[in-house]
Amino acid sequence: MKKRFSDVVFAIGVFAVLPAAPAHAYLDGATVSIVLQAIVGAFASILVFGKMYWSRVVGFFKRSGDNSPE
Structure with missing residues (x-):
């Protein structure tokens, strides 16, 4: 399936407008x-x-050493 350029631009626009929610992630030593x-x-x-x-x-x-001249 071939993607059209307008579909890609639309997807980028939608994701650019949506707000990012905080993750509240925790990184421990492991x-x-x-x-x-x-x-x-x-x-x-x-x-x-x-x-x-x-x-x-x-x-x-x-x-x-096998190909040495004699």
Whole structure:
């Protein structure tokens, strides 16, 4: 289904006019800990995958000893 530009503009206008209600949310130490754990886990997974693919790149450009001229 293709959205028309006027539909998108109408939706943005409706949401811009509606008032935002206060959330009265509470963030305790466990919430902050979970967010910190997610950030550290994402960073660690990026490092692991980066190391894996870096070794593939280095292995591709590395000369092997089998093709040495005699």
